[in-house]
Amino acid sequence: MEAETVKYPVVRNYVAGQFVDTETANTLSVESPLTGEVLAEMPLSGAVALDTAVQAATAAFPAWSATPIKERVQVFYRYKALLERHMAELSELVHQENGKTLDEARAEVEKAIELTEFACSLPQLVAGEVMEVSKGVECRIEKRPLGVVASIAPFNFPNMVPHWTIPNALVLGNCMILKPSELVPLSAMRIAELLKEAGLPDGVLNVVNGDREIVEAICDHPAIQAVSFVGSTRIAQVVYRRATANLKRCVALGGAKxxxxxxxxxxxxxxxxxxxxxxxxxxxxxxxxxxxxxxxxxxxxxxxxxxxxxxxxxxxxxxxxxxxxxxxxxxxxxxxxxxxxxxxxxxxxxxxxxxxxxxxxxxxxxxxxxxxxxxxxxxxxxxxxxxxxxxxxxxxxxxxxxxxxxxxxxxxxxxxxxxxxxxxxxxxxxxxxxxNIGVPVPREPFSFGGWNESKFGACDITGKSSIEFWTQMKKVTTKWNPESRTNWMS
Structure with a gap:
């Protein structure tokens, strides 16, 4: 039998490690599609709220990006354990706000755990490359985070899709603004709380609630370096064009047939x-x-x-x-x-x-x-x-x-x-x-992403391909021995 509808507290933004009120009096009722009953009220934040979150992420970025990846990933080992411990609660949230069956909701949280497991493997996948390219001359490549990035998530997977982006982007050293769907904001609040409990520093993940205005503000904000989006093809095209017109990286996943x-x-x-x-x-x-x-x-x-x-x-x-x-x-x-x-x-x-x-x-x-x-x-x-x-x-x-x-x-x-x-x-x-498989979703470390008008932008959103999206390469060439023979390469 389905659980009774629960009335949740007012949805709030999550900025610098705290749930905060916004500058707007405009709200939206969050309904349970199971019953049509109102679960909570949610603020329709604007550009001011986004800017506050971006400032918090910007302030957190120097220390977080300077933390060795082997230390950053420890947060997500602890977080994975918390996801497992709170499986029933997280599944119930998905069930209530999205309308999935409880079995489907549990499967969604289990996939979120798998995505977190993959992020825990990233230290082994992003080790730098080094080669002596000429006598006494060494070249190396390092993958560095971009800075403040944003993830715009859809209604259909309130728990899983945020985990397409949060674990990988943060383990790789970025700080993130998460914008959940205005139809399903409850899971995002709990994700933020559990990451804080796991030891994520304040400001590394921030959650801003809203509708179209927030999406447009994310695409326009000069301090946001990259945007991921999952939703309909029509909106994916708009987001991709607007974000890239503002010189941001963007991967936007659209619809399908x-x-x-x-x-x-x-x-x-x-x-x-x-x-x-x-x-x-x-x-x-x-x-x-x-x-x-x-x-x-x-x-x-x-x-x-x-x-x-x-x-x-x-x-x-x-x-x-x-x-x-x-x-x-x-x-x-x-x-x-x-x-x-x-x-x-x-x-x-x-x-x-x-x-x-x-x-x-x-x-x-x-x-x-x-x-x-x-x-x-x-x-x-x-x-x-x-x-x-x-x-x-x-x-x-x-x-x-x-x-x-x-x-x-x-x-x-x-x-x-x-x-x-x-x-x-x-x-x-x-x-x-x-x-002979009706839903051919790749499992980690294989990446998720379609062709044609189902995806806009380079790289996939999960798996190994996502590493290239969330990082930039730094190439370093060094020479310390002036006595070494030189040639055209050195």
């Missing part, structure tokens, strides 16, 4: 369960959701099993809510428009009733067959537990549909043929590929 290519030889039971989980996990509110299935040839037997599996997914039991009433209405509008355009709704998740949560925002699992590529549901990101099935006769036709997408986060193929799987791996236009 991930295609699951199902071939006739696919293992029916495994494919059905994987596709159903991919389209409905986290209520479809993840950029790795398989929202478009391309049925190649005769796969009706698999589609039948898929619908059977999807029927086992029940709103309020093993399917959480979507984030808001507006999201529910938008998702259900896509279903209705596809049906009106001639698609066949095999499983209809519109307007489910969840006993005891009648005011919550739920959409049931929905499977729609005979969708055509020209329909909006075939190409646009729905961000709900909805699967659009398109049919083709050949794998080449299926790949043409996948390649035509503006997005490029993920794609997967279900087949027992290694040759066909390799063909898809080589020809799908996506940054993350799965073979």
């Amino acid at each position: 991930n295609h699951l290519l199902v071939l006739p030889d696919a293992h029916a039971d495994m494919t059905a369960s994987n596709v159903a989980a991919s389209m409905s996990g986290c209520a479809g509110q993840r950029c790795m959701a398989g929202s478009a299935m391309v049925a190649v040839g005769s796969v009706d037997h698999i589609i039948s099993k898929l619908v059977e599996e999807a029927r086992k997914i029940v709103p309020g039991q093993n399917l959480g809510s979507v984030i808001s009433r507006q999201a529910k209405e938008r998702i259900e509008r896509y279903i209705t428009e596809a049906e009106q355009a001639g698609a066949t709704v095999l499983l209809d998740g519109r307007n489910p009733t969840v006993a005891g949560h009648e005011n919550g925002y739920y959409v049931g699992p929905t499977v729609i067959d005979y969708v055509t590529p020209d329909m909006a549901i075939a190409s646009e990101e729905v961000f709900g537990p909805v699967l659009a099935i398109m049919r083709t006769n050949t794998l080449e036709e299926a790949l043409c549909i996948e390649n035509a997408s503006n997005y490029g986060n993920a794609a997967a193929v279900f087949t027992q043929s290694g040759g066909l799987a390799r063909y898809v791996m080589e020809n799908a236009s996506a940054g993350m590929i799965g073979v």
